[in-house]
Every structure is written in C-alpha cells, then in structure tokens.
Amino acid sequence: MEQRVLGRTGRTVSVVGLGTWQLGADWGDVREEDALAVLDAAVEEGVTFFDTADVYGDGRSEQLIGRYLRERPDARVFVATKTGRRQDQLPENYNLANFRAWNDRSRANLGVDTLDLVQLHCPPTPVYSSDEVFDALDTLVAEKRIAHYAVSVETCAEALTAIARPGVASVQIILNPFRLKPLEEVLPAAAAAGVGIVARVPLASGLLTGKYTRETVFAADDHRTYNRHGEAFDQGETFSGVDYETGLDAAAEFAGLAPQGATPAQTALRWIIQQPGVTSVIPGARSVAQARANAEAAALAPLSEKTLDAVRDLYDRRIRPQVHARW
Incomplete structure (x- = not known):
C-alpha cells in the first residue's frame, strides 16, 4: 500500500489507516477476538497506521491494540492516540499534570514507554490558542513520554490555528464527500506548513456505504442513535452533522457515482485519498x-474529473446548507 509522510513526524504511514473507535465502544458490542481479527486483517492488507483514543471503550481500544502489537511485534504499526476527554471539557483542565496522568494511562494501555503520537481530542476552542498547553506538550516530548503531538479538531478555524503552531505534527479533521469545507483553506495551509492531514469520519458514520435505510435501527449504545442532534458530543461527529433523512437521499445519489467494481464506501475513501494534502484516511x-474492503480502496484508480465534479454538485445541492457554515 502507498505510504505517505505524516507531516512533521517524518514517519511514513499507509494512505488507508484504521480507526478503532468501533473496537472500543459507541458502535455496539464487538467481541475481543473479532476486534483482534480486524486489526490483523488490516495489517495483512498493508495498513501501518492505527488511530485510537483513551476514551474509546474507557481504554479498551488502546488495550486491544497493545495486546495485538505485543503478539505481532513484526507488524510495525504507527499508533496515534488521543487525549483530553477524560475530564470536563474546560480549558483549564488541559494542563501538564493532567497530561501526565492521561499519558501514563495510555502508555500502560498500549504497553509502551513512548507513545508515537498523541492528539488533543477535539478540546474546547480556546485550547488551540494557549501557549501553556503547547508548552506542556513540548514537555511531554522532552520527557520522552511522547514522540510527537498533534490535534483532532471539529472546525476549520481550529485547524488553521493549530497548523500555525510549530510543534503540531498533524491535524485530524472530518473530511468526506459530505464535508468539503476543509478543501478550501485547511488542506492548502497544512501542505504549506508541512503538517499532515488525517481524514476521519470518512464514511459519514456509515451513510456513504449506501447500506442504511429509513428502517435501519441502530443499537441503543450506538452514537448514531443517541447523538444525532449532538446530545453527547459534537453533532458533526455523527453522520458528519447531516440529518439522517437528507443523508440517506444524498448517499443513494452518491452510490450511483461508484465506478464499476468499486463499492460506494471504497469510492468515498478513494475520493479522500486523492485530495491534495491528505496523508491518511482512517475508516x-x-x-x-470491512477492514479488507476499506484497505482495497487504496488500489483503486483515481476518480475521473467527471466524478469529482459530480461529488461537488451533490454536496452543493444537498449537503452544503446544513454543514458548510457550521464546521
């Protein structure tokens, strides 16, 4: 699989990575043996980048990755975790003492002395402008607790603020055919600064697979049930902020754009991969x-200009009014 440099880390990662929120919680139950099999299948397909967080399943996702990598030391996977959502979302909670405590927990979960990459996990907006926060992250690097740090953001404005920070290695942001705003300023600014871009929520919480209908019922502990209007966390994390009914209609139209031999999900991933400035996409x-099919998107031929134009037209007609001004 194609490998790209992840911004200021200088490390290469696969263009299709693996997001492991599903393996922790908030998407219904996943058995441990099934989770480990998913990790193994991704690696077999050439994936070298896992993304996790200390709150996914209250650490279960990190623990599963740690176990897998102990059992497969030859896997050579770069692991990015996230931190900051273990306490109330107040700017003052983003301090060195808390960072050290959260860091100790993640290192124990993953079974390593030094974390490859720690990303601030969509913190309150003022955090991105705090010199003290980034001084604290520099301290973690100096203490060899972490090798690099980065941010995961909700808005394009937050991304641009973070990119201006000299120590930020990469920015994780929602980018998919239903969320095009990052193409305007964020991706060009990141490329100019040498900052990596990790595209998350690439399938709009599954909408872009084209598999869901108005009759689909999600589990009670699935965020697609309990967070459709931002009840638990930012609404943009669920269906990319698009209301379910609109998303279903747009997804049906998008499915018609899939090239022969490609699924709608693979088409969405291929669209992201070929956006200039993207380092990796993490379905x-x-x-x-699913793990194998997602990885196979990296081998698809680039989408045609006609298809790219059709994606833009779909977004402008159906999606833009709901999301473009918000994130």
Whole structure:
C-alpha cells in the first residue's frame, strides 16, 4: 500500500489507516477476538497506521491494540492516540499534570514507554490558542513520554490555528464527500506548513456505504442513535452533522457515482485519498471483511474529473446548507 509522510513526524504511514473507535465502544458490542481479527486483517492488507483514543471503550481500544502489537511485534504499526476527554471539557483542565496522568494511562494501555503520537481530542476552542498547553506538550516530548503531538479538531478555524503552531505534527479533521469545507483553506495551509492531514469520519458514520435505510435501527449504545442532534458530543461527529433523512437521499445519489467494481464506501475513501494534502484516511471496521474492503480502496484508480465534479454538485445541492457554515 502507498505510504505517505505524516507531516512533521517524518514517519511514513499507509494512505488507508484504521480507526478503532468501533473496537472500543459507541458502535455496539464487538467481541475481543473479532476486534483482534480486524486489526490483523488490516495489517495483512498493508495498513501501518492505527488511530485510537483513551476514551474509546474507557481504554479498551488502546488495550486491544497493545495486546495485538505485543503478539505481532513484526507488524510495525504507527499508533496515534488521543487525549483530553477524560475530564470536563474546560480549558483549564488541559494542563501538564493532567497530561501526565492521561499519558501514563495510555502508555500502560498500549504497553509502551513512548507513545508515537498523541492528539488533543477535539478540546474546547480556546485550547488551540494557549501557549501553556503547547508548552506542556513540548514537555511531554522532552520527557520522552511522547514522540510527537498533534490535534483532532471539529472546525476549520481550529485547524488553521493549530497548523500555525510549530510543534503540531498533524491535524485530524472530518473530511468526506459530505464535508468539503476543509478543501478550501485547511488542506492548502497544512501542505504549506508541512503538517499532515488525517481524514476521519470518512464514511459519514456509515451513510456513504449506501447500506442504511429509513428502517435501519441502530443499537441503543450506538452514537448514531443517541447523538444525532449532538446530545453527547459534537453533532458533526455523527453522520458528519447531516440529518439522517437528507443523508440517506444524498448517499443513494452518491452510490450511483461508484465506478464499476468499486463499492460506494471504497469510492468515498478513494475520493479522500486523492485530495491534495491528505496523508491518511482512517475508516473504522467492525469485521474482517470491512477492514479488507476499506484497505482495497487504496488500489483503486483515481476518480475521473467527471466524478469529482459530480461529488461537488451533490454536496452543493444537498449537503452544503446544513454543514458548510457550521464546521
């Protein structure tokens, strides 16, 4: 699989990574043996980048990755975790003492002395402008607790603020055919600064697979049930902020753009991969088949200009009014 440099880390990672939110919680139950099989299938397909967080399943996702990498030391996977959402979302909670405590927990979960990459996990907006926060992160690097740090953001404005920070290695942001705003300023600014871009929520919480209908019922502990209007965390994390009914109609139209031999999900991933400035896209997977199909998107031929134009037109007609001004 193609490898790209992840911004200021200087490390290369696969253009299709693996998001592991699904393996922790908030998407219904996943058995441990199934989760480990997903990790293994991704690696077999050439994935070298896992993304996790200390709150996914209250650490379960990190622990599963740690176990897998102990059992597969030859895997050579770069692991990015996230931190900051273990306490109330107040700017003052983003301080060195808390960073050290959260860091100790993640290192124990993953079974390593030094974390490859720690990303601030969509913190309150003022955090991105705090010199003290980034001084604290520099301290973690100096203490060899972490090798690099980065941010995960909700808005393009937050991304641009973070990119201006000299120590920020990469920015994780929602980018998919239903969320095009990052193409305007964020990706060009990141490329100019040498900052990596990790595209998350690439399938709009599954909408872009084209598999869901108005009759689909998600589990009670699935965020697609309990966070459709931002009840638990930012609404943009669920279906990319698009209301479910609109998303279904747009997804049906998008499915018609898939090239022969490609699924709608693979088409969405291929669209992201070929956006200038993107380092890696991190779809989640709950099964071995999903993990393999996602990875195979890296081998698809680039989408045609006609298809790219059709994606833009779909977005402008159906999606832009709901999301473009908000994030």
